[in-house]
Amino acid sequence: MRLLELELPLLKRELVGLLRTRKAFWIVLLVLVFSSVIPLLNWPSGRSGWQGGLRTLQVFASFFFAQLTTAIFLVPAFTAGAIAGERERDTYDSLYTTLLRPSSIVLSKAASATGFILLVLAFASPAAFVLFFLGGLQLESILKCYAVLTAALIESSIICLYHSMSSNRTAHAAMRGYFWVLFWNGGLTLLLQLCWGLAFVILGRQSILGSGHEIGMLLMVSSSPYVPIGFEIFAGGRTGGVSASLGVKPYTAYLAVSGLIALVHFLLLLRRARVPEIAKPRWLERRAARKAATAQTRPIRRSLLTRFLIRRGDLGTPILSNAVFQKEIKAEFFGTLRFRRITFWHPLLLFVSILTVALGSGGSPTWALAFITFTGRCP
Amino acid sequence: MIFLVVPSVAASGFPREREQGNLDFLRGTWLTSGEILTGKFWGAVYSGLGVYSAALWTLPAIAVLEVASGPWENDRSFLGHPDRSLSGLMFSAVLVLTVSLIFAAALSTTVSTFARRSLSSLGLSFFLLLSLLVLWPMFLVLTGSDGSMEEVLGVTHPFVALGYAFFQSQEKVLGYLIAFFACYSVAISLLWGIAHESARITHERDE
Numbered sequence: 001m002r003l004l005e006l007e008l009p010l011l012k013r014e015l016v017g018l019l020r021t022r023k024a025f026w027i028v029l030l031v032l033v034f035s036s037v038i039p040l041l042n043w044p045s046g047r048s049g050w051q052g053g054l055r056t057l058q059v060f061a062s063f064f065f066a067q068l069t070t071a072i073f074l075v076p077a078f079t080a081g082a083i084a085g086e087r088e089r090d091t092y093d094s095l096y097t098t099l100l101r102p103s104s105i106v107l108s109k110a111a112s113a114t115g116f117i118l119l120v121l122a123f124a125s126p127a128a129f130v131l132f133f134l135g136g137l138q139l140e141s142i143l144k145c146y147a148v149l150t151a152a153l154i155e156s157s158i159i160c161l162y163h164s165m166s167s168n169r170t171a172h173a174a175m176r177g178y179f180w181v182l183f184w185n186g187g188l189t190l191l192l193q194l195c196w197g198l199a200f201v202i203l204g205r206q207s208i209l210g211s212g213h214e215i216g217m218l219l220m221v222s223s224s225p226y227v228p229i230g231f232e233i234f235a236g237g238r239t240g241g242v243s244a245s246l247g248v249k250p251y252t253a254y255l256a257v258s259g260l261i262a263l264v265h266f267l268l269l270l271r272r273a274r275v276p277e278i279a280k281p282r283w284l285e286r287r288a289a290r291k292a293a294t295a296q297t298r299p300i301r302r303s304l305l306t307r308f309l310i311r312r313g314d315l316g317t318p319i320l321s322n323a324v325f326q327k328e329i330k331a332e333f334f335g336t337l338r339f340r341r342i343t344f345w346h347p348l349l350l351f352v353s354i355l356t357v358a359l360g361s362g363g364s365p366t367w368a369l370a371f372i373t374f375t376g377r378c379p
Numbered sequence: 380m381i382f383l384v385v386p387s388v389a390a391s392g393f394p395r396e397r398e399q400g401n402l403d404f405l406r407g408t409w410l411t412s413g414e415i416l417t418g419k420f421w422g423a424v425y426s427g428l429g430v431y432s433a434a435l436w437t438l439p440a441i442a443v444l445e446v447a448s449g450p451w452e453n454d455r456s457f458l459g460h461p462d463r464s465l466s467g468l469m470f471s472a473v474l475v476l477t478v479s480l481i482f483a484a485a486l487s488t489t490v491s492t493f494a495r496r497s498l499s500s501l502g503l504s505f506f507l508l509l510s511l512l513v514l515w516p517m518f519l520v521l522t523g524s525d526g527s528m529e530e531v532l533g534v535t536h537p538f539v540a541l542g543y544a545f546f547q548s549q550e551k552v553l554g555y556l557i558a559f560f561a562c563y564s565v566a567i568s569l570l571w572g573i574a575h576e577s578a579r580i581t582h583e584r585d586e
Contacts, residue, residue: 073502077506348540351434351437
């Protein structure tokens with residue numbers, strides 16, 4: 001009761017503030033229109049006839065995947081500004097002067113952001129249940145898909161909120177939020193698959209078979225919401241060897257893993273919220289001061305290409321001599337050596353890993369590479 | 380990766396200037412709104428060059444390995460010329476990557492001319508790209524029952540266009556690539572026009 005009393009004022013303020021925005025209205029409208037269009041376009045008609053259960057399953061899969069993807073991309077847009085925005089508006093400190101506990105502030109922010117997205121999903125749910133009348137999928141499977149969807153949303157909201165807490169600017173929080181949400185909702189599965197492929201190539205087939213194979217499969221299944229939804233729709237939740245030997249169904253494994261990730265992020269978030277921002281350890285403050293002092297005196301390190309473009313711009317080369325372009329590459333973060341290194345070496349490492357897996361799987365390198373890129377598995 | 384990196388940098392182009400109070404300063408100079416827009420657009424393209432160049436470095440490696448692995452199969456030749464197949468494939472990949480980079484930069488810059496806040500701009504840019512890459516193919520798969528859906532996707536979706544370069548029969552690849560290039564050129568020109576008009580209107584309104 002005490003918890004509710006503490007949380008309600010801020011939660012109400014956040015949720016009402018969000019629901020009154022024009023952005024919220026348009027999002028609800030668009031999601032409703034899109035959700036209604038799917039059953040309307042796929043409803044059996046006398047002229048075309050109905051192609052049976054497989055078609056319904058395809059429609060269900062498209063519906064849930066579209067909802068999941070849209071929700072994943074909407075979450076950072078709503079949660080990134082939750083705490084970083086308060087900092088930008090200089091209202092963050094004033095929140096701490098109220099009677100609200102830090103945990104209440106964090107809970108209210110998380111609940112309002114997640115609540116709105118869940119509300120949008122609830123508005124779209126009649127479309128899913130209309131499709132249920134076409135047959136092909138049990139009610140239990142639809143509910144399991146919604147459970148996975150909700151878990152993915154809660155996990156993504158808490159991850160974004162954590163990055164909002166760690167960032168001083170909303171734009172930075174949004175970028176970090178998008179990166180980590182995509183990583184935890186699909187990127188990790190791709191990375192695991194890539195590691196699997198590399199282990200296959202480097203260590204050989206025998207080394208990765210056996211119990212390690214099943215645990216690896218379970219990790220892949222439980223690290224992305226798309227996989228359990230796909231299994232639930234097309235295979236009725238069965239995963240063959242994995243379920244049989246480990247006794248875990250994909251959606252149960254996903255709920256457990258996403259719950260764990262969300263819990264860890266939430267605890268980290270609470271820890272950050274409880275520690276006042278002014279009371280950092282002395283060594284940390286000293287390090288920050290040292291870093292700030294060197295940042296002021298140290299010249300910006302730019303890549304070779306940036307320096308070349310600046311020089312050509314100074315010489316009056318068309319396009320490159322544009323004053324705004326010159327300002328962008330001289331002053332903004334994407335002109336720095338660090339950004340160039342990150343955006344060049346990380347993708348290159350990824351591409352080379354994919355190429356290695358492609359080569360190890362035999363056959364023509366280009367064909368194997370294309371197969372892996374477009375199907376996500378080794379030929 | 381281009382579709383992730385470019386919007387996250389370019390979508391906040393104009394709102395960032397507005398939030399930091401630099402936009403009024405920029406308008407106070409002799410620069411026209413077109414020049415400001417051009418600068419922002421090339422800045423956006425430049426932000427994605429890291430990923431783009433990583434892909435370009437990988438392509439020659441694939442080509443070398445492909446040549447070393449043996450003769451190119453006839454059924455995967457490009458334009459009916461077995462000796463040009465690999466160069467054709469490389470050309471297709473470079474074309475799709477370049478068009479995707481310029482399109483992502485144009486879309487993000489255009490959205491940033493409308494939005495007042497970085498977060499809205501970022502969210503809208505990602506949503507529009509998501510619509511193109513995920514929702515549009517899903518919509519076509521759900522509605523299209525005949526073969527026309529594949530053709531539309533091959534022309535409008537960069538991943539499918541790239542996939543066709545790998546898997547489609549040689550006669551169709553050039554047609555798809557030309558149509559893809561034309562479609563995206565029109566889209567980029569349209570976005571450029573919208574961005575230019577939006578920047579001009581905002582400039583005049585603020586004055």
